[in-house]
Amino acid sequence: MRLITYQSEIGPRVAGLRDGSWIDLNANDPSLPTDLRALLTLGSDYLNRAKEVIATGKPIEDPNPPRLAPVLSPEKIVCVGLNYADHARESGAQPPPVPVIFSKFPTAVIGPDQPILVPPVSQEVDFEAELVLVVGRRGRNITQDDALGFVAGYTCGNDVSARDWQLRKPGGQWLLGKTFDTFAPTGPEFVTADELPDPNRLRICSRLNGEVMQDSSTAQFIFSVQYLVSYISQVCTLNPGDLIFTGTPPGVGFSRQPPVFLKPGDVIEVEVEGIGVLRNPVAS
Numbered sequence: 001m002r003l004i005t006y007q008s009e010i011g012p013r014v015a016g017l018r019d020g021s022w023i024d025l026n027a028n029d030p031s032l033p034t035d036l037r038a039l040l041t042l043g044s045d046y047l048n049r050a051k052e053v054i055a056t057g058k059p060i061e062d063p064n065p066p067r068l069a070p071v072l073s074p075e076k077i078v079c080v081g082l083n084y085a086d087h088a089r090e091s092g093a094q095p096p097p098v099p100v101i102f103s104k105f106p107t108a109v110i111g112p113d114q115p116i117l118v119p120p121v122s123q124e125v126d127f128e129a130e131l132v133l134v135v136g137r138r139g140r141n142i143t144q145d146d147a148l149g150f151v152a153g154y155t156c157g158n159d160v161s162a163r164d165w166q167l168r169k170p171g172g173q174w175l176l177g178k179t180f181d182t183f184a185p186t187g188p189e190f191v192t193a194d195e196l197p198d199p200n201r202l203r204i205c206s207r208l209n210g211e212v213m214q215d216s217s218t219a220q221f222i223f224s225v226q227y228l229v230s231y232i233s234q235v236c237t238l239n240p241g242d243l244i245f246t247g248t249p250p251g252v253g254f255s256r257q258p259p260v261f262l263k264p265g266d267v268i269e270v271e272v273e274g275i276g277v278l279r280n281p282v283a284s
Helices: 036-042 044-056 085-090 163-168 174-178 225-233
Strands: 002-008 011-018 021-024 077-081 100-104 129-135 151-158 184-192 203-208 211-217 243-245 267-272 276-283
Touching: 002 021, 011 044, 036 044, 100 174, 129 203, 129 225, 129 267, 151 267, 151 276, 163 174, 184 243, 184 276, 225 243
Parallel strands: 077 243
Antiparallel strands: 002 011, 002 184, 011 021, 077 100, 129 151, 129 243, 151 184, 203 211, 203 267, 267 276
């Protein structure tokens, strides 16, 4: 099942894909919510009902509605650093023995085609193509064997990073460098886990103004999806709609010679196999 959150005349809505058309869930079944996080919270029975609506419901008129971030207001955005061995090397770091974890605030979330805003206080805004997990069930102390059962699905993400804040502020300000407004683009679609049975073997790439910058596979993960879900859940309870950014492959801007940073007028794309292309312009 492929779902989007789109902007309608009456506000954000959730729609599912059938034969190239989008089926608004709530318009066809008022018992279904207009918010993806709320839908996931209701559980598997409502997801099955959504599948039935998509199979039989009336499509919306617009074949390409304006899309928003699939999950508009996640409770948590948990991010993983240095999760590709070759990216760790290009960053001058050894592959970590345990996951490097940080977070973003929900105010950083934007959707496809919405602009990444370069803040006036940073001159080194970078891109990071990432596979993003969307949590589907509440869980704590989840085992690796059970972990995929807590993942509702996946989307593309861009872990936009102000490197001058992240790396050169006193003490290293990973949180602040990663969470400026607009620094968490996600989308364009939410793809349920049954359509991507092995998230640890997906091609992932980024393109800046059409030029390929990153091109790798989640097969290069240091820590698998299952490991990450289990590890993070030892610390905090995962709830439906929480996002987990799983790390980025090599080729990011700050590691290049000379460095390449985002500037107004650029267009950055993130593509993950089986999900689609997340495209965002860059503005001041």
